C-alpha cells in the first residue's frame with residue numbers, strides 16, 4: 133500500500149486513495165457505451181439518415197465497451213470472487229447494488245437489438261459463408277430463425293424501434309446512475325450534487341460521439357476509403373451541442389460552489405486552484421472543451437466555406453480532444469474527491485502506480501480490450517453497412533446448397 | 545437441436561416456443577442455483593433476521609438524549625430486549641497520552657497506517673491559526689510534536705489554547721455507510737453497534753467514501769472494509785472496549801444508554817453533549833463533551 137505525500141492534517145485512514153485509476157476508467161468506458169448507443173439510435177429511432185454509415189458500427193461499439201465495463205470494477209474489488217453477491221444479496225438502499233441489474237437489462241436490450249439489426253445478414257451468411265464452420269456459427273447466431281420474409285422483417289423493425297425507444301432511456305439511466313454513485317455521497321462536498329448524474333450523462337454522450345467519430349475517420353483513412361462527410365458533419369453538430377450543454381453545467385456547478393462558499397469551500401478552492409489546476413483548468417476546460425468547442429463551432433457555422441476534407445480533420449482533432457476532456461473530467465471527479473481529507477484541513481497527492489492490479493499498465497490493457505472485441509466482431513459481422521458491402525472473400529463461390537427464401541436472391 | 549438444424553426454415557412461432565421452453569427450464573434451474581447460493585452465503589438465517597430486526601429496533605428506539613426518561617418508563621420492555629449502547633468522549637479530560645490507540649491496536653490487530661481510533665491535537669494561535677495534527681494517530685502521544693516548537697519564526701508566538709479530541713466510529717443511527725453497501729455487508733446489531741460482515745464484504749470501498757468521519761478503511765490484510773466495532777467481542781461478554789479500559793483519564797465512557805441507571809446515562813443526563821458533523825444528519829451514537837467548533 134502506498135504512503136502518499138500529505139499536506140496539512142489528513143485523517144489517519146484517509147492518507148490512502150481507495151478509488152484508483154480503475155474507478156476513473158469505469159465511468160469512462162460506460163460513458164462511451166451510452167454515447168455510442170445514442171448515436172446509433174439517432175439513426176434507428178429518429179431517422180437521422182446521414183448517420184447511417186456509422187449506425188451499425190456505433191451499435192457494436194456500444195456492445196464491445198459494455199462487455200468490458202465490469203472489468204475495471206472487478207480489478208478494483210478487494211474480493212472479486214464475491215462480486216455476484218450484488219445480485220444475490222443486493223442491499224436495496226445502495227445505489228451501487230443497482231449496477232448488476234441495470235447492466236444486465238441494458239446488455240440484453242443491446243444484444244437483442246444487434247441481433248435484430250443483423251438478422252437478415254446472419255441468415256444469408258448461414259448458407260453463403262465460405263467455410264462450413266462459419267456457416268454453422270452463423271446458424272447458431274441466427275438462433276435457428278431463418279424466416280426473413282417481408283412480414284418478418286417488418287416485425288423486426290418494429291421490435292427494434294421499440295427496443296431502441298427503451299434503450300435510449302436505459303442508456304441514460306445506465307450512465308446517469310454512475311453519476312448518482314458520486315452525487316449521492318454527502319460526505320464528500322466535491323461529489324455531492326444533484327447535477328452529477330446530468331453532467332456524467334452529458335459527458336458520456338460527448339465521449340461516445342467523439343469515439344465513434346474518431347474511429348470512423350481512422351478506419352476510413354486507414355483503408356483509403358472515402359469519408360462520408362455528411363455523416364461526420366452530423367456527428368460534429370451533435371458533439372458541439374452536447375459539449376456546450378455539458379461544459380455549461382460543469383461550469384455552473386463550480387460557480388455555484390464558489391458563490392455559495394459553504395464551510396467546505398475553503399478546501400475546495402484549494403483543491404481547484406492547486407491540486408487540480410492543470411487537470412481541471414488546462415486539460416478539461418481549456419484544451420478539452422474550449423478548443424474543440426471553437427473547432428466544432430467553426431465547422432458547423434462555416435460548413436459551406438470550409439472544404440469537407442478540412443472539416444473532417446477538424447472533427448478528428450476535436451474528437452480526440454473531447455475524449456481527453458471526458459477522461460480528465462472522470463479523473464478530476466474521482467481523484468479530486470479523494471485528494472482532500474474529510475478533516476477539511478489537508479491534502480494528499482495521488483501517485484500513479486505502473487504495475488500491479490490497479491496500475492497504469494493494467495488500465496491501458498483493459499482499455500484496449502474493447503477494441504480487441506471490435507476486431508473480433510468485425511470478423512463476423514459487417515461493421516459498416518449491409519451485406520452488399522461484404523468482402524467477397526467471406527462468401528463461397530459455389531452457389532449455396534439451398535437459399536432459404538427467395539428474398540435472399542437480391543443480396544447476390 | 546438436431547431436428548431444428550435439419551430444417552431449412554423455422555418459423556418465428558416455432559422458435560419462440562422452443563425459446564419459451566428453454567427459458568422456463570433456465571428459470572427454474574437458475575432459481576434453484578441462486579436460492580442455494582443465497583442459503584450458503586447467508587450461513588445463519590437467525591443471525592440475518594436478528595440483524596434486520598436490530599436495524600429496525602435501533603431506529604425505533606433512537607437513543608437520543610431527550611428520551612432517557614421516556615426509556616426509563618418503558619424500561620421493562622427495553623430490558624427484555626437487551627441493552628442499547630452508547631459512547632461518550634469527554635474532550636475536557638483527554639490528556640493525549642495515546643494509551644487508547646495502542647490498546648486498540650493490540651486488541652484488534654489494526655494494520656500499520658490505519659486507525660480504528662485516533663487522537664487529534666488542536667492548537668490555537670493568537671493570529672487565529674489552528675493547527676491540527678495526529679502523528680501515527682496519536683499512538684505515541686504528542687510530546688515531541690507540539691506544533692509551537694515547529695512554528696515558523698514570524699508567528700513567533702506561543703499557542704493560546706489547545707486540547708485533544710479522541711475519535712472513533714460514531715456508530716451512527718442514520719448510517720451512510722450501511723446505506724451504500726451494495727451487498728448488505730455493513731449492518732447494525734440490536735445493540736446499535738455498526739459492524740461489517742467480513743465474509744460478505746466485497747471490498748468495493750463505497751462505505752469508506754460514504755463515511756463522513758474517516759472511520760473506515762480497507763484492511764490490506766483481508767481486503768475488506770474495517771473499522772471500530774466498539775470491541776463487539778468484548779462488550780457482548782460484559783466488558784468495556786479496550787480503549788475505554790486503557791484510558792487513564794476517564795475521557796471515554798461506554799455503557800448501556802437504555803439503562804437509566806448506568807454511568808453513561810447519568811453522564812448524558814447531566815451534560816451538554818454534541819456530535820461530530822451534526823449538519824450531515826448521521827445521528828451518531830458517539831457523543832462528545834466539550835466539542836469545539838473547529839473540530840470537524
Ligand code: SF4
Pocket residue numbers: 712713714715716719720721722738754755756757758759760771826
Ligand atoms: S462513523 Fe462512519 S463508519 Fe461509523 S457508523 Fe458513522 S458513517 Fe458508519
Ligand code: SF4
Pocket residue numbers: 724725726727728729730740744745746747748749750751752768769
Ligand atoms: S467495502 Fe464492503 S462493507 Fe464497504 S460498501 Fe463495499 S461491500 Fe459493503
